[in-house]
Amino acid sequence: MANRKILVAQGGGPTAVINQSLVGVVLQARRQLSAGVVYGARHGVRGIVDEDFVDLSQETTHNLDAVAATPGSALGSTRDKPDLKYCQDIFKVMAAHDIGHFFYIGGNDSSDTVRIVSEQAQAAGYPLRCVHIPKTIDNDLVGNDHTPGFPSAARFVAQAFTGATLDNNALPGVYVGVVMGRHAGFLTAASALGRKFADDGPHLIYLPERDFDITRFLADVKAVYNRLGRCVIAVSEGIHDAAGQPILAQLMQGQGLERDAHGNLQLSGTGALADLLCAAIKAQLGIKRVRGDTFGYLQRSFLGCVSDVDASEAREVGERAVQFAFAPPARPGGQTGQDGSVAIRRVGEYAVDYVLQPLADVAGKTRTMEDHFISASGHDVTVDFQRYLAPLLGTGLPQAQRLRAQAVPKVLGLGRGV
């Protein structure tokens, strides 16, 4: 299979480091297969059936390194979920172009795509090596300590909450920041890493792993506000009631909910959830200054907020995918490489190694936050979680500092009160 072409593509939501993995595949393939040709499909599997290929062998290494450091999916992405007919078209195109190796960089849904393509290729007798390369800011792929893309997004969220807390200290009130994460609260939980001093926000963190109750929420906010005169809150876009219905869906009932090809309700791209929660706080707690932000696409696409640990690992999963695909046979006459999904395992404090998981172990499954990461109150994270996340955020995190200045005794005491 060594002379057949290599095809790489990107699926699902872009991240700050997904291009590192793309470039990892391309450069490793060039190293390992001196005469090998590497194609990229534009916009994921959609680009395969459309025969929309670019020849990545015709890229300078300089440009590849520059693209690696650029957020977004350089090849373009897709939310398409192939059915059997779609897969048959994929094989026709791959055969026509003599493609023997397929690398797909993506999250949950993309891993399921790779599983389907791999199974259909075997059923059709088409010789194809399929490797899924992990990527998702949601950190919800099973069998991974964490997933490339998550640490950089987590860094953005932590830095954003440090700043939001400083802003809220200056002009006190209630601040609600809504963070991405459909089923997994990892990214929302990362807000906790923005804290430094004991009274820093976020003071409350609401995760999709716990049922959300608006009455309890308001009581929590009131308690913090009464104690500190301010309150900073991190909320996952995926929060839902005890029946599992998203709070956002409750709000937008009858207003045309949007779903993607994988059946997922569209949660991002609207500020409605933050606005709903702010309105409830204003109306029911009588607090005047209540502000809501929805971090939206900034948290996954902002240019210039990258964890160097994340960037390195994202590059390595791409390189290791090629190594796994072309691994020498375990025994004489055995097959070269195998299909699977590259996974990150933590092997030290802090060090990682990479393994190849069976595709069926990952595809379509969703990891959520483990119980020991969530505090008993249900609206905060544990020290375990902070220890888990801290090394992933990378080096050179900007630091916030406060005045320590001593209070001056009052002379008049005319005070109007604040």
Add this chain to the structure above:
Amino acid sequence: MANRKILVAQGGGPTAVINQSLVGVVLQARRQLSAGVVYGARHGVRGIVDEDFVDLSQETTHNLDAVAATPGSALGSTRDKPDLKYCQDIFKVMAAHDIGHFFYIGGNDSSDTVRIVSEQAQAAGYPLRCVHIPKTIDNDLVGNDHTPGFPSAARFVAQAFTGATLDNNALPGVYVGVVMGRHAGFLTAASALGRKFADDGPHLIYLPERDFDITRFLADVKAVYNRLGRCVIAVSEGIHDAAGQPILAQLMQGQGLERDAHGNLQLSGTGALADLLCAAIKAQLGIKRVRGDTFGYLQRSFLGCVSDVDASEAREVGERAVQFAFAPPARPGGQTGQDGSVAIRRVGEYAVDYVLQPLADVAGKTRTMEDHFISASGHDVTVDFQRYLAPLLGTGLPQAQRLRAQAVPKVLGLGRGV
């Protein structure tokens, strides 16, 4: 007056570099007045009437430097607008603490506060040197080439739009990003500096300096979308119709509009404007993937996105304020220093100098974007504006890069179409 105390405070919205100006005042006062005492008032003028002072003479230089590099208002801020009674309380407190010099770091509204305090002090015969130090992400202070805080916020907006464009390239559709700026569109216009390639977004930029018409807006979006298959749009939160009514106010009519003590309608802290525009695009243009983000407080408080040019200038306006306040008399027997507002003037490409403007020239006035900065279409900026802003963004801007890879000729041409 040299031995009387110095008082410094911060008003209005925090910025990424407002603490540079605070520290500039404190360190310059220490240099210039070896035995001088510098008080800080907590939460602006509110902290004066409340006698809520901290002794900034009791701060280490190390901590001051760390605070300078931290966003937010380290002393706390306020939106209070003092009336006569309030000013009389201010003088009582200042007299009780022997305060002879008042430095107030803030924007439009804060400069008006300094003007009132200065005038009332003169009327009351209270010897007080009042200097306003400029700060605002809106860049709307008259008599300034630009204002500290704006360049860092502009850098955030530019980097955010580069990222949003990359994201939109990967998963095409329409993206609407709403940027702060009540009357002045400078910050929204900064989105244009996120472009690199000819078809990069933002493709449309809507500023409060031009009337907004939803019908024309939809036609503009349709034209770009038909040409590129995607469209990235920057919109100022302050856009308004031909009658001057904010588009946001039209949307939220009867839903409890909030105004501050200065009579300003609260525009930030809600995602409603982006959601309205997205809904209109979906409904009337039939485009499926339409996403809206409201940059909100991230653009003024995010930890870790600072223009080094901005940081240096913010430090300098603080230092120069003290120098202006204690300037030797112009003639023998004349007064030491004078009241005024420090302003930044551009004197080279790129170099600045600082002058002291009369308070009445700045206070309560609003600069908006000059006509030569806005394109004839009304929905873009000119090259003049890009040349104006580029040097302010500072060094080390992260760069986006694209694949240049050549397209592979189709073999089958089965394409399903995109």
